[in-house]
Amino acid sequence: MSRITHIVLDDSSLPPPTPEIEQERKVAMFDLLEDNTFVLPARDERPAPNGPYHLGLSIRDKRLVFDVNTEQAEKAAEFHLSLGPFRQVVKDYFQICESYFEAVKKLPPSQIETIDMARRGIHNEGSRVLQERLEGKAEIDSDTARRLFTLICVLHFGG
Numbered sequence: 001m002s003r004i005t006h007i008v009l010d011d012s013s014l015p016p017p018t019p020e021i022e023q024e025r026k027v028a029m030f031d032l033l034e035d036n037t038f039v040l041p042a043r044d045e046r047p048a049p050n051g052p053y054h055l056g057l058s059i060r061d062k063r064l065v066f067d068v069n070t071e072q073a074e075k076a077a078e079f080h081l082s083l084g085p086f087r088q089v090v091k092d093y094f095q096i097c098e099s100y101f102e103a104v105k106k107l108p109p110s111q112i113e114t115i116d117m118a119r120r121g122i123h124n125e126g127s128r129v130l131q132e133r134l135e136g137k138a139e140i141d142s143d144t145a146r147r148l149f150t151l152i153c154v155l156h157f158g159g
Helices: 019-034 084-106 109-133 142-156
Strands: 004-009 053-060 063-070 075-082
Touching: 004 019, 004 142, 019 084, 019 142, 053 142, 075 084, 084 109, 084 142, 109 142
Parallel strands: 004 053
Antiparallel strands: 053 063, 063 075
């Protein structure tokens, strides 16, 4: 079972989220746990521990940390990714989300749809960056990458 069945987001050092950020987090976590693909490749000629996995996501020392354990609480993997490649796309995503949340309050559906298309495009870019950064560490599908990117954005909130 190459999938994530439990996820912990270490957002303890962040300011309280806005209602919009909290909703994005809840939806991403629910969708992620409902359907995801997460495969750890063999490393150093050793097979990877079998899933399903519990995933801890955090930012430590300015690095994105994936802490992966088996359901039996055995360490499966831990990898630290530089936040540099994510900075611009996260910034762009927050800006377009702000525009989207404001548009929903006062603009006609056609304009909301245009902003939402741009938001999805930036979200896709973020998920592509994540898949590239995880290459050789974990294999994830596009939907899993999108949901994980949302959670990475939540970890950037206020940072």
